Amino acid sequence: MDRLLADCRARLGFDLLGNTWNPVVLYALGAGPRRPGxxxxxxxxxxxxxxxxxxxxxxxxxLVERRAYAEAPPRVEYSRTALGRTLLEPIEALGxxxxxxxxAFVEAQGWDD
Amino acid sequence: MDRLLADCRARLGFDLLGNTWNPVVLYALGAGPRRPGxxxxxxxxxxxxxxxxxxxxxxxxxLVERRAYAEAPPRVEYSRTALGRTLLEPIEALGxxxxxxxxAFVEAQGWDD
DNA sequence: CGGTATCCGAAAAGATACTG
DNA sequence: CAGTATCTTTTCGGATACCG
Numbered sequence: 388m389d390r391l392l393a394d395c396r397a398r399l400g401f402d403l404l405g406n407t408w409n410p411v412v413l414y415a416l417g418a419g420p421r422r423p424g425x426x427x428x429x430x431x432x433x434x435x436x437x438x439x440x441x442x443x444x445x446x447x448x449x450l451v452e453r454r455a456y457a458e459a460p461p462r463v464e465y466s467r468t469a470l471g472r473t474l475l476e477p478i479e480a481l482g483x484x485x486x487x488x489x490x491a492f493v494e495a496q497g498w499d500d
Numbered sequence: 501m502d503r504l505l506a507d508c509r510a511r512l513g514f515d516l517l518g519n520t521w522n523p524v525v526l527y528a529l530g531a532g533p534r535r536p537g538x539x540x541x542x543x544x545x546x547x548x549x550x551x552x553x554x555x556x557x558x559x560x561x562x563l564v565e566r567r568a569y570a571e572a573p574p575r576v577e578y579s580r581t582a583l584g585r586t587l588l589e590p591i592e593a594l595g596x597x598x599x600x601x602x603x604a605f606v607e608a609q610g611w612d613d
Numbered sequence: 614c615g616g617t618a619t620c621c622g623a624a625a626a627g628a629t630a631c632t633g
Numbered sequence: 634c635a636g637t638a639t640c641t642t643t644t645c646g647g648a649t650a651c652c653g
Contacts (some may be wrong), residue, residue, distance in 0.1 A: 396602030398524060400594040403528070407518045407646075411511060437646060443614060448609060460614050461625060461653080477597050481513040482591035488586055489509030496561060498512070520625075529649060550626060552636060573634050574633080616642070617652075632637075 395417065400477060403448065408433060408441040413450065414478050415482065420454070428452040513590060516561065521554040526563065526584065527591050531595060533567070533579040562589065 389488040396447075404410040415421065415430050427438055442465055445451035450471035492498065517523040528543050537581065556580055556586055558564035563584035569575040580588070 393508040394608055397595070397598050399605055400598040401523045401527070402520075404594065405518065405520050405523060406644095407515075409643090410514045414514070430546065434516040434647060435614095435616080436618095436648090448605075455615090459653095461616090463615060470605070473601055474597060477590060477593035480593040482510070482519065484587060484590050485510050488583070489512040492561075492583070493509055493513055547627065548634095548636075549628090549638095554628090568635090572633095574636090576635060615653090617650105619649085619651105621643105621646105621648085623646085625642100627642075628640085630638085630640105633635090 391482040394395065400474070403450070403474070408437060409445060410478055412438065412441045413445065413467070413474060413477050414482055416451065416471070417475060417479070418464060422462065422464055426465070445471070451484070508552040514588070516563070516587070517591070521550060522558060523553045523591055523594065524581070525551065526558065526587060527595055529564065529578060529580050529584070530588060530592065535575065535577055539578070558584070 404413075411430055411479075412426065415426055419430075421429075423435070423438060423442070427433060427435065430438075433441075442451060442453065446453055449468055452466050452468050454464045454466070456464075516528075524543055524546075527541065528539055534542075536548070536551060536555070540546060540548065543551075546554075555566070559566055562581055565581050565584075567577045567579070569577075572602050597600060
């Protein structure tokens with residue numbers, strides 16, 4: 388906490404998770420390798436295109452690993468890399484917060500997404 | 501963690517922090533009340549307009565409180581509400597991640613913002 | 614099924630100038 | 634100093650159609 392936020396490194400995590408789908412997809416990958424179809428079902432409300440884009444982005448950052456199997460029909464699995472797993476702590480802290488305060492917040496603010 | 505991500509409440513925290521500035525501003529408010537000018541200096545790279553918009557948004561969510569003093573020149577201070585403080589844990593977890601892995605990540609990815 | 618290519622609209626964010 | 638008002642640019646995410 389002694390770092391200035393102006394230092395880009397101190398803000399890296401916020402950049403990585405500072406969009407709608409990166410943290411959600413990363414969170415959904417918590418329980419092990421997942422196929423895109425599974426991810427879409429578990430996450431809900433994400434289009435195939437946006438999911439693919441998100442996974443590509445995370446792959447680029449070396450947070451997620453893509454493994455394709457030469458089968459028909461095609462099978463692809465995504466999983467976290469070692470670096471991606473280090474993000475688990477802050478992401479799950481956020482998940483815990485949602486579980487703890489979500490109801491109260493939604494009630495107070497009238498949010499239902 | 502037994503909640504489906506499709507449940508909007510389980511994703512609330514991700515929505516609140518899932519944009520560029522909300523988490524950064526909330527993080528910058530960690531050390532107590534701040535004036536807009538201070539925030540801009542500490543954060544860096546945020547325009548007055550965007551900072552105001554962000555603070556208004558956070559105020560709307562009851563995460564941040566605005567206090568204006570009837571002085572000249574005008575003085576305004578923003579601070580976290582009790583609810584906003586509950587978000588401190590996940591946000592600081594993200595800050596810690598940045599401090600721990602920021603350098604390695606930037607080096608590996610060639611990011612300098 | 615996984616992935617790509619377009620096209621499109623909404624929202625975010627930047628720049629600038631101005632008010633109390 | 635804090636905030637507002639415009640205007641412009643850009644990014645993001647959604648919809649649809651199509652390929653291997």
